[in-house]
Amino acid sequence: MSTVAATAKLLDVLQARRVFLHRTAERRVRPTDQFSFLDTISLEPYIGIYSGLSLPDRMGSFSYSNSVLPLACRIGRYCSIAGGLSLLGSSHPLDRLSSSPFTYEGLPVHQHLQSAVEDFAPTYTYAARQPRRLNPWTTIAHDVWIGQDVRLARGIHVGTGSVIAAGAVVTKDVPPYHVVGGIPARTLKVRFPDDIVRKLLASEWWTYRFTDFEPKSVLDPDRFCDWLGEQAGQRKIEPFEPKSLTAADLLAAESTIAD
Template sequence: MSRINSDNLYPIEGLATTIFLKPLVEESEITNVFVGEYTYYSDFKEPKNFLRDNVLYNYGISNTALRIGKFCALANGAKFIMADANHATEGITTFPFPIFGGDWADTIPLSEYPLKRYSDIIIGNDVWLGESATIMPGVKVGNGSIVGSKAVVSKDVPPYSIVVGNPARVVRTRFSNEEIAMLEKLSWWDWPIEHIEKNMTILVKRDIKTLWDYAMNNHLIKKSL
């Protein structure tokens, strides 16, 4: 088997519209975006502009990060709104005086501005973001979830859920609670790649029991979630 190299920017020969994001991020000067192996982004025009066109308002003010797991699929136009996009909302005005500098910045430094504090945006492993899906600041999308086209996700998404709409809502889970617990325990995306390759046929089928048995026989089960 010819193994796919996760460090190749263009993983599909002759196709310039799909890239692995990890090498793109590692070659950039961006220090608060982290992407796992084999996660890809497809764009109808230029996927290499991902950090500019899809990770928005990333000015470094909020000290938050974007963390995307392994084996995720990001469709054309999927976007992440970083916390720096937000204005202070507790006062009389939402106008951001200090960003214009000069006397305004001296009067109320940006570091003292009453901005809402957010956690990092965290996209789990094996997540599929549909075309033009938008992830808002501080949101966590659980492993194995699917975010529908044009969905706007402003709240955390449980593992293996399907969410659609604006604001996004869970329409169903992909598996039973018991199956989800097994899949979280399996965490197949963290296996050595040779074990993943041996189980590709199983991974694309709904045969959790067989995958579980393989993991047990090869000591691949996590001791704790």
């Protein structure tokens, strides 16, 4: 993980690369603030990160979030994320004497347990290694709408076109175009019939700029897919392939100030 100061130069770079931190002209970030990010970060332009100072590992064009985003999060294009999103904690073993982490050796080290080992049994050997960890990446695909105060299990995949109702606790993958809600979350409905879902996924419409779409065509997904197929087939519309903002870009902006 790396950090950079929220200098005026860095904020100018973000603005120029169309990474927005505020909905209005009023800036929420102070010069003393520090942004944190992973070295693998890749942010496409035309995104809104409207809360927090942690930058997600991936975020696609035309997406926005009103939540503080975890670093190990990958978000596709055209996503809408309300405030209060959080990730559930890591899992504990249920088939042992105790679910407490004293039954396994793992990282990060729990200081309250490690101090007991040092005080009472310096040569103590843990019974087992840490249980298999979940996929650390929480992936939110394209065109996902996440409501207020949603909680996601770590490592799950939220499918393209899906909707998560406010207050839901999502413990497993969400299929494309499913609307889920509740605790634990379950499917409430599917947005479109199966044939329309297949057409939408096959079209990969999110790879294009919405400004290239015929405005009224978006009101009818079935007809839109036909329109897009015709336009793409005649090369009247091309996929949007912008340059992404990387860790090197962020660090370069800070080093410019240092120099």
